[in-house]
Amino acid sequence: MKNKVLMGLAAIAMVAVLSSCGKVPQEKIDATNTAITAAQTAEAAVYVPAEFAAVQDSMKAIMAEVEVQNGKLFKNFKNVTVKLDQTLAAANQVAANAAVKKEEVKKEVEALMTEIKAVVEENTGLMKKAPRGKEGAAVLEAFKTDMATIEASIAEAQGLYDKGAYMDADNKVKAAKERAVGINTELKEAIAKVKRK
Amino acid sequence: MSRVWKRIILLISAFSLIAVTVLLLVYFAPVPPTGEMEAARKALSSAATNKADTYSRKLYNQANVYYDSAMVNWKRQNRIFFYFRDYEKVISYANLSEMKAIEAENNSLISSSGLKSRLQPKIESLSNLVIELDLLFDSYPLTEETRNRISRGKLLLEEAKIALKNGIYLQANRKLTDSEYLLTESFESATENLTNYFKSYSLWKKWVEMTVNESKRKDDYSIIIDKFSRKCYVYFNGRQKYIFDAELGKNWVGDKRLKGDMATPEGMYKITKKFDGRKTKYYKALLLDYPNDEDTARFRAEIEKGSLPPNAKIGSLIEIHGNGGKGIDWTEGCVALTDKEMDIVFKIVKIGTPVTIVGSLTDLDAILNK
Numbered sequence: 001m002k003n004k005v006l007m008g009l010a011a012i013a014m015v016a017v018l019s020s021c022g023k024v025p026q027e028k029i030d031a032t033n034t035a036i037t038a039a040q041t042a043e044a045a046v047y048v049p050a051e052f053a054a055v056q057d058s059m060k061a062i063m064a065e066v067e068v069q070n071g072k073l074f075k076n077f078k079n080v081t082v083k084l085d086q087t088l089a090a091a092n093q094v095a096a097n098a099a100v101k102k103e104e105v106k107k108e109v110e111a112l113m114t115e116i117k118a119v120v121e122e123n124t125g126l127m128k129k130a131p132r133g134k135e136g137a138a139v140l141e142a143f144k145t146d147m148a149t150i151e152a153s154i155a156e157a158q159g160l161y162d163k164g165a166y167m168d169a170d171n172k173v174k175a176a177k178e179r180a181v182g183i184n185t186e187l188k189e190a191i192a193k194v195k196r197k
Numbered sequence: 198m199s200r201v202w203k204r205i206i207l208l209i210s211a212f213s214l215i216a217v218t219v220l221l222l223v224y225f226a227p228v229p230p231t232g233e234m235e236a237a238r239k240a241l242s243s244a245a246t247n248k249a250d251t252y253s254r255k256l257y258n259q260a261n262v263y264y265d266s267a268m269v270n271w272k273r274q275n276r277i278f279f280y281f282r283d284y285e286k287v288i289s290y291a292n293l294s295e296m297k298a299i300e301a302e303n304n305s306l307i308s309s310s311g312l313k314s315r316l317q318p319k320i321e322s323l324s325n326l327v328i329e330l331d332l333l334f335d336s337y338p339l340t341e342e343t344r345n346r347i348s349r350g351k352l353l354l355e356e357a358k359i360a361l362k363n364g365i366y367l368q369a370n371r372k373l374t375d376s377e378y379l380l381t382e383s384f385e386s387a388t389e390n391l392t393n394y395f396k397s398y399s400l401w402k403k404w405v406e407m408t409v410n411e412s413k414r415k416d417d418y419s420i421i422i423d424k425f426s427r428k429c430y431v432y433f434n435g436r437q438k439y440i441f442d443a444e445l446g447k448n449w450v451g452d453k454r455l456k457g458d459m460a461t462p463e464g465m466y467k468i469t470k471k472f473d474g475r476k477t478k479y480y481k482a483l484l485l486d487y488p489n490d491e492d493t494a495r496f497r498a499e500i501e502k503g504s505l506p507p508n509a510k511i512g513s514l515i516e517i518h519g520n521g522g523k524g525i526d527w528t529e530g531c532v533a534l535t536d537k538e539m540d541i542v543f544k545i546v547k548i549g550t551p552v553t554i555v556g557s558l559t560d561l562d563a564i565l566n567k
Contacts, residue, residue: 053245053246060241060242064238064268067268067272068231070272071275071282131524142335142344142348145348146351146352148345149348171365171368174359175355176355178359179352
């Protein structure tokens with residue numbers, strides 16, 4: 001009688017052990033997928049593309065490992081669980097990194113916007129002082145058109161910024177600044193040339 | 198042999214038989230496609246690293262679809278009793294996925310490096326076009342629309358340079374294409390305009406010769422205005438005596454056609470009146486006999502042809518006057534000199550002094566080559 005009880009307990013323990021290792025960690029899978037989706041929503045693909053791709057690849061590898069275990073008689077998802085924990089943490093980190101990078105780019109755009117507005121303002125002042133002799137005035141007319149284009153580009157960049165497309169806004173405002181600074185340099189050189197004379 | 202032993206042997210045999218059967222089943226069961234799936238996944242990852250999702254999107258998406266199909270089929274097979282599983286489809290999809298991913302990666306590498314190598318020369322060629330545009334048309338009265346297009350083209354070129362620097366080749370290419378369209382189109386229309394402008398060059402040349410000869414023959418002064426270079430040449434006895442910078446009508450390209458078109462006329466004229474003091478608001482002025490007979494005939498022909506409205510007026514009061522030196526073409530069709538230069542001219546010319554206004558003294562080829 002005593003032996004039968006012991007055998008029964010051993011069988012239950014065996015089943016418990018096997019079943020605890022043999023169940024697909026669906027909750028963890030779902031949690032990790034949710035974290036990856038959150039990273040995607042945080043525009044990780046735009047701001048930290050390499051990190052995001054690595055997390056996606058890890059998840060693919062895990063899902064393959066899940067199927068490997070699903071195909072076995074005695075399933076063991078211990079390794080899968082460990083990897084899921086790591087990938088979940090990585091996905092959360094990627095989302096955080098994307099947010100940090102996005103904020104950095106946002107700040108950069110804000111700084112560039114302030115800088116370019118100052119350059120545009122300075123250019124407007126310089127244009128009043130610039131020499132208007134032969135060809136000077138004609139060049140100034142061309143600069144006026146360029147400044148109008150730059151201002152339109154700044155407005156476009158502001159629109160992108162307002163929409164949260166900071167990377168696109170950054171590229172646009174950088175180009176506009178480059179052009180505005182070019183005009184600024186030319187204006188300063190022209191004024192200096194006149195002063196030297 | 199006792200009954201107990203017989204039972205034990207029977208049990209062991211039965212277990213052994215079951216164990217051997219199970220082992221044989223396991224041994225001969227289909228092997229899961231772990232290797233193929235891993236190869237496909239690695240190929241996809243490598244393709245993504247090499248931006249196949251951007252530069253070979255179609256192939257990369259196909260590779261992903263095949264991978265997903267392989268996974269779905271693998272799951273389906275795992276639900277079947279292990280001995281009866283068939284991974285053929287899974288393997289086939291995994292292999293297809295790997296193949297497409299490799300193809301996508303190669304394609305991406307070729308496309309991106311090809312694009313990169315094409316972008317740089319394109320940027321250089323457009324930068325040269327910008328220089329050429331600036332040189333030729335900086336003070337040429339292009340339309341506001343053309344000026345805006347050139348300006349937008351320049352800014353897009355700048356954006357393309359930044360995108361190229363950041364390795365965003367597709368964006369750089371898009372910006373360059375837009376920039377190229379704006380700049381090239383502006384250059385072509387401006388050049389066409391310029392070519393049309395120079396169509397009368399042989400006539401201008403003849404006029405200039407006649408004017409210089411007249412100055413020589415009469416041992417007197419004559420004036421030639423070169424609109425393109427914005428110069429006023431004063432000849433005496435067939436020899437150039439003075440050169441001044443001249444400012445023209447806002448819309449100086451082409452001959453004057455009607456009143457208010459802001460164009461400076463082209464033709465052989467004579468000074469009909471001299472104004473100074475309160476008689477002119479431009480310091481000093483020399484009134485020309487515009488419109489002359491040719492101008493009037495041309496104007497009437499245009500009215501008859503319908504290329505000018507019937508109520509159009511030919512205009513008048515074309516002068517060489519002072520208040521110049523602004524650096525831009527600002528008059529309503531007159532020729533402006535600085536007051537100092539006007540003093541000189543005013544002093545030496547008289548009623549009847551020839552004033553010939555031409556589009557250019559230099560031909561277009563020489564200007565373009567210069």
